[in-house]
Structure formats: structure tokens, C-alpha cells
Amino acid sequence: MSRHSSSRAASPVIVLYDSPGTRSQTSWVPNIWRIRFILNYKRLPYRTVWVEFQDVEATLRSLGAPPSSRRADGRSVYTLPVIVDPTRNAQTPTILSNTNNIAEYLEATYPARPVFPEGSRALQTLFVHYIQEFFAKPLLPIMVPISHDRLPERTQSHFHGASRAGTPMPVSSHPLPPGPAREHAWQLVKEQFDFLAIVLDKNVGDGDGVVAQGHHVSYVDFALCSILLWIEQMAPHDGWARIRDWNGGRWARLRRRCQDYMDVL
Incomplete structure (x- = not known):
């Protein structure tokens, strides 16, 4: 049993959207691993939702996730990782894209066990x-x-x-x-x-x-x-x-x- 199992059952948890690799539910994308590392290091309860690449844009649009970036022509680009954090407000959860934005949010919102030590x-x-x-x-x-x-x-x-x-x-x-x-x-x-x-x-x-x-x-x-x-x-x-x-x-x-x-x- 994972160390987060009892926490997940008791309250809402962060959801991390990831894309499976060579085997079902195998994490491999570097930008997504960065966020997974932070969640695990900070001991934050979370669960993974797996989305294949061809389904990413439709899935993220349905969530109301912001685009991770925009092209020069202004068109939105939807990529993983994305997190949904309902732990602060289950009615209006925080939905974030872009690895750097997510890392900054997790550090600011959950400052215990910092990944950016003071002054760094x-x-x-x-x-x-x-x-x-x-x-x-x-x-x-x-x-x-x-x-x-x-x-x-x-x-x-x-x-x-x-x-x-x-x-x-x-x-x-x-x-x-x-x-x-x-x-x-x-x-x-x-x-x-x-x-x-x-x-x-x-x-x-x-x-x-x-x-x-x-x-x-x-x-x-x-x-x-x-x-x-x-x-x-x-x-x-x-x-x-x-x-x-x-x-x-x-x-x-x-x-x-x-x-x-x-x-x-």
C-alpha cells in the first residue's frame, strides 16, 4: 500500500495528468517527471490520470485547463503536465499547465520541504x-x-x-x-x-x-x-x-x- 493511500481516501487530492510510455501507466516524459518528483518530495497526496498524446488537447480543453503556450500565430498549444488541485476549494479547483508554472505554484502553496531553498x-x-x-x-x-x-x-x-x-x-x-x-x-x-x-x-x-x-x-x-x-x-x-x-x-x-x-x- 502506498504511503498516501489513507490520505487519498479521506480527502480530495491533487490530480496529475500524465502520458503513458512503453507500458500502461509508465511515466517517462521529463517535464512531467519534474512535477511528480515535487509532489512526492513534498509528500502531497495525488493521483495520476493517464492521457495518450492524441487525446491531450481534447482532454485539457474539456477540463478548462489553460494552454501551456501559444504559437507565433496566436494559436493555443496544449501539452502535459497539467495538475488539478481541489484541496483548497473543491468547487473551484486550481487548474494549471506549464511545468514551470506548476512548480512555482506547488512551492508557494505547499512551502514545507522546499525544492527552492532560501536564496536559491x-x-x-x-x-x-x-x-x-x-x-x-x-x-x-x-x-x-x-x-x-x-x-x-x-x-x-x-x-x-x-x-x-x-x-x-x-x-x-x-x-x-x-x-x-x-x-x-x-x-x-x-x-x-x-x-x-x-x-x-x-x-x-x-x-x-x-x-x-x-x-x-x-x-x-x-x-x-x-x-x-x-x-x-x-x-x-x-x-x-x-x-x-x-x-x-x-x-x-x-x-x-x-x-x-x-x-x-
């Missing part, structure tokens, strides 16, 4: 921006096609054409085959991991040598570990088998530090 919010925000915009970028040509191929068939079919919003899935037709091109792509990934390890190693002597801030996990660690879990879920042999041993096993140690917050409820 600005630096952590910049760090997470770097992870999203630079660190993860070399992974996309490798991981997006692999992820596509491991999704349920109905979801794959949705991405072969255009979505209801008119946006095709940004994947190549096939994952990179074994050979020099794939090894070169992984080398570009390793360069980003090496750089990040150098930066984090500056904490040696001031912390435990694993997490970004001293001795306790924070939002940055969850953002990093979310990417590690994506790789582990979708490319366990070609991806995670490589990365877990890079930089003296730092990334496997980080994953272990986050292990207690990986429940899928």
Missing part, C-alpha cells in the same frame, strides 16, 4: 533553463525517435500525420542505426554531461558531491534526474548503460539519491 530560486531557475535549452539538446536526435518507436501503436499513428492542432511530431523516420553517426551523436551528449560534471564538482567540499546544492535534493536535481529517467525508460541499453558510468558514476549516484521520490501514484 534565481540560480536554480537559470540552471534549469540551461538544462532545457542546452544540456538536453544533443539528446533530441537520439531520444525523440527512440521514444516515438516505443510508444503505443495508436500514439505512434497519431504522430505519423499531423495532430489536431496541425503540428507534426518532430521526429526522423528511424532512430540512428549503430555506427559512426550514432557514436558521434552520443559523443556530443557526453560533452554536455562532462561540462555539467565539471560545474557540479565545484561543490566538492561544500556538499556531498552528488546533488547540486550541498546535501539536500532540490529542483535542479529533479530536472536532471527527469532526463536520466527518460533515457533509462526509453533507451536502457544504448543510453542509460553508457551514461550511468560517465563521470565516475555521478549520474547513477544522482538517480539513487532521487529514488525515494519516484513513486507513480
Whole structure:
């Protein structure tokens, strides 16, 4: 029995909308994992509602969820994660989209066990921006096609054409085959991991040598570990088998530090 079961039965709980991966009810999307980590770390009762990609827009519109972003032409973009929080007001629950907005809301509304320790919010925000915009970028040509191929068939079919919003899935037709091109792509990934390890190693002597801030996990660690879990879920042999041993096993140690917050409820 999960540690939240009795709480769920007694009162309304937060609902996290997620998209299943290779197996039913398997969480894999990095942005959604970030929110799941926060919910688990803060020990907030919640439950997951699973929505396949092709059903996301219709489901979120029916909820009255705000779009996560807008295109240059002004059209709304609906993506996960989304949370519905009825715990404050069951009649008019709070409905939020966009990973950063949700993280800020959870930290402000449930300040116990903070993921932004005092004085760290600005630096952590910049760090997470770097992870999203630079660190993860070399992974996309490798991981997006692999992820596509491991999704349920109905979801794959949705991405072969255009979505209801008119946006095709940004994947190549096939994952990179074994050979020099794939090894070169992984080398570009390793360069980003090496750089990040150098930066984090500056904490040696001031912390435990694993997490970004001293001795306790924070939002940055969850953002990093979310990417590690994506790789582990979708490319366990070609991806995670490589990365877990890079930089003296730092990334496997980080994953272990986050292990207690990986429940899928």
C-alpha cells in the first residue's frame, strides 16, 4: 500500500495528468517527471490520470485547463503536465499547465520541504533553463525517435500525420542505426554531461558531491534526474548503460539519491 493511500481516501487530492510510455501507466516524459518528483518530495497526496498524446488537447480543453503556450500565430498549444488541485476549494479547483508554472505554484502553496531553498530560486531557475535549452539538446536526435518507436501503436499513428492542432511530431523516420553517426551523436551528449560534471564538482567540499546544492535534493536535481529517467525508460541499453558510468558514476549516484521520490501514484 502506498504511503498516501489513507490520505487519498479521506480527502480530495491533487490530480496529475500524465502520458503513458512503453507500458500502461509508465511515466517517462521529463517535464512531467519534474512535477511528480515535487509532489512526492513534498509528500502531497495525488493521483495520476493517464492521457495518450492524441487525446491531450481534447482532454485539457474539456477540463478548462489553460494552454501551456501559444504559437507565433496566436494559436493555443496544449501539452502535459497539467495538475488539478481541489484541496483548497473543491468547487473551484486550481487548474494549471506549464511545468514551470506548476512548480512555482506547488512551492508557494505547499512551502514545507522546499525544492527552492532560501536564496536559491534565481540560480536554480537559470540552471534549469540551461538544462532545457542546452544540456538536453544533443539528446533530441537520439531520444525523440527512440521514444516515438516505443510508444503505443495508436500514439505512434497519431504522430505519423499531423495532430489536431496541425503540428507534426518532430521526429526522423528511424532512430540512428549503430555506427559512426550514432557514436558521434552520443559523443556530443557526453560533452554536455562532462561540462555539467565539471560545474557540479565545484561543490566538492561544500556538499556531498552528488546533488547540486550541498546535501539536500532540490529542483535542479529533479530536472536532471527527469532526463536520466527518460533515457533509462526509453533507451536502457544504448543510453542509460553508457551514461550511468560517465563521470565516475555521478549520474547513477544522482538517480539513487532521487529514488525515494519516484513513486507513480
